[in-house]
Amino acid sequence: MRYKNVCVEAVVHRLPPDVVTSDDIERQLAPVYERLNLPFGRLQLMTGIQERRFFDRGTLPGQVSVQAANDAVEASGVPREKFGALIHGSVCRDQMEPATAAGVHAGAGLPDDSLVMDVSNACLGLLNGMLVVADLIELGRISAGVIVGTETGRGLVEGTIDSLLKDKTLTRKSIKSAFASLTIGSGSAAIVLCHSSLSQTAHNLVGGAFLSDTSRHDLCAGGVAADIHGDSRPRMETDSEGLLRAGIALAERTWKKMKHEVSWTNDDVDRVFTHQVGKQHRALLLEKLQLAPHLDFPTVERFGNTGAAALPMALAMGLEQNPPAAGTKLAMLGIGSGLNSVMLGIECGTGR
Numbered sequence: 001m002r003y004k005n006v007c008v009e010a011v012v013h014r015l016p017p018d019v020v021t022s023d024d025i026e027r028q029l030a031p032v033y034e035r036l037n038l039p040f041g042r043l044q045l046m047t048g049i050q051e052r053r054f055f056d057r058g059t060l061p062g063q064v065s066v067q068a069a070n071d072a073v074e075a076s077g078v079p080r081e082k083f084g085a086l087i088h089g090s091v092c093r094d095q096m097e098p099a100t101a102a103g104v105h106a107g108a109g110l111p112d113d114s115l116v117m118d119v120s121n122a123c124l125g126l127l128n129g130m131l132v133v134a135d136l137i138e139l140g141r142i143s144a145g146v147i148v149g150t151e152t153g154r155g156l157v158e159g160t161i162d163s164l165l166k167d168k169t170l171t172r173k174s175i176k177s178a179f180a181s182l183t184i185g186s187g188s189a190a191i192v193l194c195h196s197s198l199s200q201t202a203h204n205l206v207g208g209a210f211l212s213d214t215s216r217h218d219l220c221a222g223g224v225a226a227d228i229h230g231d232s233r234p235r236m237e238t239d240s241e242g243l244l245r246a247g248i249a250l251a252e253r254t255w256k257k258m259k260h261e262v263s264w265t266n267d268d269v270d271r272v273f274t275h276q277v278g279k280q281h282r283a284l285l286l287e288k289l290q291l292a293p294h295l296d297f298p299t300v301e302r303f304g305n306t307g308a309a310a311l312p313m314a315l316a317m318g319l320e321q322n323p324p325a326a327g328t329k330l331a332m333l334g335i336g337s338g339l340n341s342v343m344l345g346i347e348c349g350t351g352r
Helices: 022-028 030-036 042-047 061-076 100-108 125-138 154-166 176-183 214-219 240-262 279-288 307-321
Strands: 006-014 018-021 051-054 083-088 115-118 144-151 187-195 204-212 220-223 235-238 271-274 329-336 340-347
Touching (some): 006 307, 022 030, 042 279, 061 083, 061 100, 083 100, 100 115, 125 187, 144 307, 176 235, 176 240, 214 240, 240 279, 240 329, 240 340, 271 279
Parallel strands (some): 083 115
Antiparallel strands (some): 006 187, 006 204, 018 051, 220 235, 329 340
C-alpha cells in the first residue's frame, strides 16, 4: 500500500478537564482489595498509568469531536470547500443512529458533497478512517478529508467499579478480566489529510500495511448489558495476557509487511507512535519490533488507554512538542482487539 499524493496536513487533540488517578480508583475499590487481599498500588505498578482524564458527565462524543474537527480544519489551512469527507472513528458514539459523523459534519460546516460516516473498529477506527480518506484522495475523488474521534471512558470505568463492589462472588482470578477496564481514559483527536497540491507541510503519507487475526476476536469484548448490571453503562471483559501475546505477534507480522510495502528498514525510522495500553505492552512491542524505546512518545502514564484516540493523540502531542525536521520518518503502529493491526508511515517535508 503506497500513496504518492496524500499529505498529513494537521493533527490535533483535545484533553478532558477531570483528572482521576489510579490511587483514586483503588480507594474506591478498597472493600474489594481488602476482601481479596490485593496490594494497593497494583494498578499503577502493573500498567504504569498514574492518571487518566474524563469529560464532564453527560458529555457526548460528538460534542467534543465538533471542536476537534474544527481545530484540525483551521490548523490545516485548507479551505472548507475543499473537504470531501468527514469520518468519525472512535469506539464511543452519540447513538446507534444516525452516524455521529453526521452531527460533527454539520457542526464543522463542511460541504454537502462530502462522504460522511462512522468507522468503528475498536482502537483502530481513526487509522482505518485515514485509510479510507487517503484512498479517496489518491483516487482523485476528493481533495481533503478530516478523521476525528472522541472517547468518553468515564462510564466504563465508573460502571466497572460499581460492578466490582457489588459482586460478592468475585475472586482474585475472576477480577482479572475487568482489570483492563480500569486503565481506560478519555480524549479526542482529529487528523486532516489532503492532496499534495494543497499541502503547506509536505508531510507525505507514504503508505503502510494492515493485517488481521480474527481467530482471536474473543479476547476482548465490550458492550451494554443493562439486564445484568442494572444500568446502561458499558462493561468489558478482557483476557489481558492473551491479548498482549496475540496482539504483539500480529504487530510483528504487520511491521514486517509495512517495511516491505514502503521500502523502509528499522534504521530508517526516526520516531514511532504506538497504541497506548500500558508499560508492559509498550516495552514488549518495541522489543519484538526491534525499535529503541527512545523513539517512542509514550502518553499512557498521564492519560490511560484512550482507545481509538490514543495513537493520534500521541502523534499530535509529539509533533507539537518536537516539530519534525525535513526528512524525518514517522511510524504509526496501531493494534486493536479483533485482532487487527494498521501501520502507517509519514515522511516529513520542509513545508512551503
